[in-house]
Amino acid sequence: xxxxxxxxxxxRKLESISTLTSEEAAALRGLPMTLKRLDDDADIVCIGDxxxxxxxxxxxxxxxxxxxxxxxxxxxxxxxPGDMPDLQSLxxxxxxxxxxxxxxxxxxxxxxxxxxxxxxxxxxxxxALWRDTLVDAAIFREWIANVGQRSAYQRAAxxxxxxxxxxxxxxxxxxxxxxxxLTQQEMGNxxxxxxxxVNRTLQALRADGLIVLKAKHLKIPDWEAFKKVAGFDPTxxxxxxxxxx
Amino acid sequence: xxxxxxxxxxxRKLESISTLTSEEAAALRGLPMTLKRLDDDADIVCIGDxxxxxxxxxxxxxxxxxxxxxxxxxxxxxxxPGDMPDLQSLxxxxxxxxxxxxxxxxxxxxxxxxxxxxxxxxxxxxxALWRDTLVDAAIFREWIANVGQRSAYQRAAxxxxxxxxxxxxxxxxxxxxxxxxLTQQEMGNxxxxxxxxVNRTLQALRADGLIVLKAKHLKIPDWEAFKKVAGFDPTxxxxxxxxxx
DNA sequence: CGCATCATTGAACAAAATCAAGCGAGGTGG
DNA sequence: CCACCTCGCTTGATTTTGTTCAATGATGCG
Numbered sequence: 001x002x003x004x005x006x007x008x009x010x011x012r013k014l015e016s017i018s019t020l021t022s023e024e025a026a027a028l029r030g031l032p033m034t035l036k037r038l039d040d041d042a043d044i045v046c047i048g049d050x051x052x053x054x055x056x057x058x059x060x061x062x063x064x065x066x067x068x069x070x071x072x073x074x075x076x077x078x079x080x081p082g083d084m085p086d087l088q089s090l091x092x093x094x095x096x097x098x099x100x101x102x103x104x105x106x107x108x109x110x111x112x113x114x115x116x117x118x119x120x121x122x123x124x125x126x127x128a129l130w131r132d133t134l135v136d137a138a139i140f141r142e143w144i145a146n147v148g149q150r151s152a153y154q155r156a157a158x159x160x161x162x163x164x165x166x167x168x169x170x171x172x173x174x175x176x177x178x179x180x181x182l183t184q185q186e187m188g189n190x191x192x193x194x195x196x197x198v199n200r201t202l203q204a205l206r207a208d209g210l211i212v213l214k215a216k217h218l219k220i221p222d223w224e225a226f227k228k229v230a231g232f233d234p235t236x237x238x239x240x241x242x243x244x245x
Numbered sequence: 246x247x248x249x250x251x252x253x254x255x256x257r258k259l260e261s262i263s264t265l266t267s268e269e270a271a272a273l274r275g276l277p278m279t280l281k282r283l284d285d286d287a288d289i290v291c292i293g294d295x296x297x298x299x300x301x302x303x304x305x306x307x308x309x310x311x312x313x314x315x316x317x318x319x320x321x322x323x324x325x326p327g328d329m330p331d332l333q334s335l336x337x338x339x340x341x342x343x344x345x346x347x348x349x350x351x352x353x354x355x356x357x358x359x360x361x362x363x364x365x366x367x368x369x370x371x372x373a374l375w376r377d378t379l380v381d382a383a384i385f386r387e388w389i390a391n392v393g394q395r396s397a398y399q400r401a402a403x404x405x406x407x408x409x410x411x412x413x414x415x416x417x418x419x420x421x422x423x424x425x426x427l428t429q430q431e432m433g434n435x436x437x438x439x440x441x442x443v444n445r446t447l448q449a450l451r452a453d454g455l456i457v458l459k460a461k462h463l464k465i466p467d468w469e470a471f472k473k474v475a476g477f478d479p480t481x482x483x484x485x486x487x488x489x490x
Numbered sequence: 491c492g493c494a495t496c497a498t499t500g501a502a503c504a505a506a507a508t509c510a511a512g513c514g515a516g517g518t519g520g
Numbered sequence: 521c522c523a524c525c526t527c528g529c530t531t532g533a534t535t536t537t538g539t540t541c542a543a544t545g546a547t548g549c550g
Contacts, residue, residue, distance in 0.1 A: 097481075149315075233406055
């Protein structure tokens with residue numbers, strides 16, 4: 001399945017959190033993009049790099065992570081198609097974290113210069129991109145609260161809630177759930193938990209009938225009950241009315 | 246002590262992470278500001294609000310926090326003079342968290358319209374402000390790692406390292422340390438730890454000669470040793486060379 | 491002085507980490 | 521085609537870290 005074009009993905013994503021004029025959408029369609037396929041586990045940019053391109057995720061899943069001096073790894077965000085996970089590199093020259101692929105993925109590289117140019121010419125695009133980085137930050141805040149305050153059980157539920165919401169916002173989830181690409185190890189690295197404990201937590205969620213997670217596919221039978229358990233309120237995702245519906 | 250003007254604070258802060266032309270600095274000096282004094286514990290904006298102004302911290306200390314459905318509170322950031330902690334409200338209409346005062350403080354309110362106007366007219370200011378929100382996000386990422394991966398002992402050390410660095414960057418710390426306004430309860434809410442455990446952790450840090458913390462003043466006798474314990478690398482603060490020195 | 495807030499202490503308890511094996515499905519090479 | 525190997529998942533036992541509960545000091549301020 002060929003799926004939407006890279007430009008369509010980007011536009012759909014930006015429309016999930018902003019509004020674009022047709023002129024702005026057309027301008028975005030003019031962005032030069034170089035496609036690249038990535039293996040599972042491949043790194044796109046690493047801490048210390050000074051990227052000259054931004055990366056748009058077209059297909060698959062990416063994640064950002066920090067490696068501590070001890071070797072411990074903390075995942076700080078998960079990304080779905082349409083996301084530009086290193087948009088920040090437009091204004092932050094040196095990477096303070098790394099960006100890698102969670103699953104085999106396709107990404108499109110866009111030269112910084114081309115983005116800077118669009119931003120200068122279209123205030124609407126500038127706003128949308130700035131806003132995108134701000135939503136990113138809002139999600140980071142929620143993750144701090146997730147790791148800092150919630151029990152393992154709630155934490156896992158919250159992580160999954162957010163993931164499904166993000167997938168729905170770009171049209172990649174339906175009533176039957178959506179792909180969920182994380183291994184238990186990766187979930188642990190996202191939530192500040194050991195693999196063993198993640199395993200036990202998932203079993204508890206399954207036993208309580210809250211999730212059906214198998215073969216990297218996640219289904220939530222009772223969405224309202226699940227949100228309640230997670231303490232999930234989607235406000236922080238700042239979705240436009242259309243995308244939130 | 247009257248101290249620097251609100252505009253000076255802002256300019257100094259922006260210069261700690263960017264460079265401004267003299268024309269841009271002059272334009273910033275033209276920003277309309279309304280000063281307000283705040284008590285300890287006062288809230289400036291709350292979750293759900295739709296602010297029409299940004300807030301510049303002139304004097305004192307602010308913090309952002311999320312309140313979970315259970316009533317638990319997670320502090321997501323600490324702010325020192327020169328910071329604009331709700332700059333994000335320029336592009337995110339509704340607040341997904343709250344902003345309050347850690348200590349008696351003075352803040353300056355700036356109408357969104359005035360900021361939007363400056364951003365439109367000076368790309369350098371637009372870049373500096375966008376960059377400021379991106380540094381904010383980088384700090385959130387580091388906090389996720391702090392809460393998710395580090396022991397209580399390291400966590401506390403890291404929190405203090407970051408705070409002192411931010412104070413130094415705007416000229417508010419010297420070799421004798423700096424003010425440190427957090428109660429142990431607030432430190433706990435910042436690090437995902439109970440008050441009791443914060444207390445014991447601080448005692449351990451004191452016993453090891455790493456900190457001298459008394460009457461809300463913090464001094465680090467051996468900075469290199471302390472950074473090592475904390476696993477602290479200031480890259481993520483993205484300070485300009487001048488401010489990092 | 492008396493109240494309020496913050497800091498400190500001890501004891502019992504709970505959550506999650508660690509250590510150490512096994513299990514199972516998918517992929518590979520002989 | 522099958523043995524085998526790897527990676528991710530699962531399980532149990534044990535230990536560690538941090539929480540909770542319940543008081544008791546200390547400090548500052550009106």
